[in-house]
Amino acid sequence: MTDAVAARAPDASSSLPRFLRGIGVRQVRIACGLVLFSYLVSHFADHALGNVSYAAMEAWLRYHLAWWRSPLGTALLYTAAIVHFSLGLWALYQRRHFRYLTAEIAQLLLGLSIPLWLDIHLVGVRLPGTLFGQDRYYAQAFAAYWIARPYVEYVQFGLLTVAWTHACIGLHFWLRLKRAYVAAAPFLRATVVLLPVLALLGLIQGGREVVKLAADPQWRAENLRPPLLPTPDQRAVLDAIIFYVPFGYGALIAAVLAARGVRALRERRHGVITLSYPDRKVQVPKGLTVLEASLRHRIPHASVCGGRARCSTCRIRVAGDPDELPSPSRREAFVLDRVGVGKDAAIRLACQLRPAADLALVPLMPPNIDAASVRARVRPHIGEERYIVSVFVDMRGSTKLAEEQLPFDTVFLVNQFLRAVATAVLEAGGQPNQFLGDGLLALFGLDADPATACRQAVLAAAGIAANVADLNRHQAEHARKPVRFGIGIHGGEVIIGDIGFRNHVVFTAMGDPVNVAARLQDMTKALDCAVVMSEEVREKAGIAADALAGTTISIRGRDEPMLIRTVADPTVLPGLLGAQLAAVGTMSPDPSSATPARGSG
Numbered sequence: 001m002t003d004a005v006a007a008r009a010p011d012a013s014s015s016l017p018r019f020l021r022g023i024g025v026r027q028v029r030i031a032c033g034l035v036l037f038s039y040l041v042s043h044f045a046d047h048a049l050g051n052v053s054y055a056a057m058e059a060w061l062r063y064h065l066a067w068w069r070s071p072l073g074t075a076l077l078y079t080a081a082i083v084h085f086s087l088g089l090w091a092l093y094q095r096r097h098f099r100y101l102t103a104e105i106a107q108l109l110l111g112l113s114i115p116l117w118l119d120i121h122l123v124g125v126r127l128p129g130t131l132f133g134q135d136r137y138y139a140q141a142f143a144a145y146w147i148a149r150p151y152v153e154y155v156q157f158g159l160l161t162v163a164w165t166h167a168c169i170g171l172h173f174w175l176r177l178k179r180a181y182v183a184a185a186p187f188l189r190a191t192v193v194l195l196p197v198l199a200l201l202g203l204i205q206g207g208r209e210v211v212k213l214a215a216d217p218q219w220r221a222e223n224l225r226p227p228l229l230p231t232p233d234q235r236a237v238l239d240a241i242i243f244y245v246p247f248g249y250g251a252l253i254a255a256v257l258a259a260r261g262v263r264a265l266r267e268r269r270h271g272v273i274t275l276s277y278p279d280r281k282v283q284v285p286k287g288l289t290v291l292e293a294s295l296r297h298r299i300p301h302a303s304v305c306g307g308r309a310r311c312s313t314c315r316i317r318v319a320g321d322p323d324e325l326p327s328p329s330r331r332e333a334f335v336l337d338r339v340g341v342g343k344d345a346a347i348r349l350a351c352q353l354r355p356a357a358d359l360a361l362v363p364l365m366p367p368n369i370d371a372a373s374v375r376a377r378v379r380p381h382i383g384e385e386r387y388i389v390s391v392f393v394d395m396r397g398s399t400k401l402a403e404e405q406l407p408f409d410t411v412f413l414v415n416q417f418l419r420a421v422a423t424a425v426l427e428a429g430g431q432p433n434q435f436l437g438d439g440l441l442a443l444f445g446l447d448a449d450p451a452t453a454c455r456q457a458v459l460a461a462a463g464i465a466a467n468v469a470d471l472n473r474h475q476a477e478h479a480r481k482p483v484r485f486g487i488g489i490h491g492g493e494v495i496i497g498d499i500g501f502r503n504h505v506v507f508t509a510m511g512d513p514v515n516v517a518a519r520l521q522d523m524t525k526a527l528d529c530a531v532v533m534s535e536e537v538r539e540k541a542g543i544a545a546d547a548l549a550g551t552t553i554s555i556r557g558r559d560e561p562m563l564i565r566t567v568a569d570p571t572v573l574p575g576l577l578g579a580q581l582a583a584v585g586t587m588s589p590d591p592s593s594a595t596p597a598r599g600s601g
């Protein structure tokens with residue numbers, strides 16, 4: 001086992017170590033963000049009570065503070081705030097490109113601006129408690145924002161809006177890959193809009209009420225006197241802090257940007273590497289992730305989670321020796337394991353891999369894959385060799401039919417025929433794979449062993465014959481000619497995978513056995529039978545050699561003659577399977593789901 005593979009070997013122990021293995025920097029940032037979000041929800045709910053009364057706001061504030069100003073609540077809140085903020089700055093330093101989505105840009109800018117909006121509120125309301133032992137409640141805050149310095153109320157509205165929008169964008173990016181998100185979206189949307197609006201209205205109502213109350217000398221004496229309000233000297237200290245905070249914060253941001261510049265210079269000095277994509281080569285400085293390189297050179301590359309190591313859609317296959325690459329991080333290994341490719345050291349996440357040398361790679365997912373696909377856990381087939389039984393079914397005489405009937409009647413009949421075929425295929429456990437005009441290619445063995453696949457294909461042939469017989473009874477009632485058909489069956493190792501371009505990607509099977517099945521179907525007419533199956537399929541299905549007529553034929557493109565079996569009446573086939581019949585599993589007989597089988601990851 002290589003080192004890279006060893007690092008990615010699945011953890012066989014309990015789910016706790018597995019859970020811990022999945023924790024990366026972003027998961028810590030999300031967890032801290034959730035703590036801050038819960039604080040916002042509680043605080044905004046309190047503001048919203050202003051729509052009831054100022055007294056209701058003050059009453060709920062006691063409960064809000066009982067937790068958030070307790071030693072544990074305070075530690076949790078400030079730790080979450082510091083870690084979330086620090087990791088945000090780290091992300092700003094780390095990220096090599098700024099080709100963000102509009103929502104990401106908004107989240108970044110809003111997040112960076114929060115300390116500036118928060119300055120007055122934090123210093124004016126929280127710091128007096130720490131510095132001067134003065135706890136502030138709504139009365140003092142409203143008096144400061146609505147009476148002493150009325151412009152500050154608009155800063156508070158800005159703070160509320162900015163913090164909430166930043167949080168909701170972050171939540172959206174986190175939740176959109178989760179299956180329950182779609183169902184919960186209407187409720188969440190309503191909450192996202194209603195809570196801040198109610199909070200703003202509550203603040204306005206509460207503020208107005210306090211302005212009226214402040215006209216009462218007794219109320220003022222009870223609520224707006226030292227030590228409930230700062231002395232002039234204390235006020236001067238707080239104002240100085242408020243004034244200097246933006247400078248300190250600006251210096252911090254400048255330091256991060258300067259660090260980015262220094263890193264860029266160093267990377268340039270360390271030279272560039274060449275990344276070879278299937279259709280082009282690009283040169284990038286060392287230190288970029290493969291995804292950053294793709295984005296920098298506008299190479300379409302799937303990245304549903306935006307490079308956050310969550311979706312796995314950016315995954316690539318690298319050529320050459322995987323051991324020469326930097327080892328995957330714990331988080332990268334966890335995500336690759338989760339989608340079932342953890343043991344393949346050549347598959348990596350483009351958003352996590354920072355190659356230090358030239359690299360050839362192939363992106364494995366269509367660049368247009370979206371969050372819905374990730375939520376549905378649709379796993380595109382990236383190419384696999386597998387024993388598959390291919391069944392070609394073709395409607396005979398459809399060209400002549402089209403000449404004799406109206407176009408509508410022809411299309412109707414062909415659809416009825418394809419429905420009869422697809423239903424039988426699904427009932428037998430196969431997958432209708434491609435509709436080819438008036439014919440169909442069905443695949444067996446995507447989820448079954450070769451013997452079962454062969455038996456399923458044989459059963460499907462019988463089912464098709466029975467279903468078409470039903471169709472023909474209906475045809476006879478309308479004095480129409482019966483539908484006839486031919487079936488070719490052959491099995492073997494083929495390549496299965498998604499092929500196509502952009503939105504036009506289909507799952508299919510390729511290889512000689514598929515071509516042979518098509519040729520066998522062609523031969524049904526010349527051999528005057530309904531089914532031609534290869535000897536291989538007969539054997540694996542467990543049908544006795546003397547049960548079916550055999551003949552040797554030449555297949556175009558093959559040197560060796562081939563022994564095949566012909567069946568005039570496919571409805572006898574289940575009887576020939578005998579005891580093997582019980583071993584054949586079936587699938588949902590839903591003729592509408594004529595799509596390729598896809599695994600879930």
Ligand code: FES
Binds near residue numbers: 305307310312314352
């Ligand atoms: S972009 Fe989502 S895991 Fe890489």
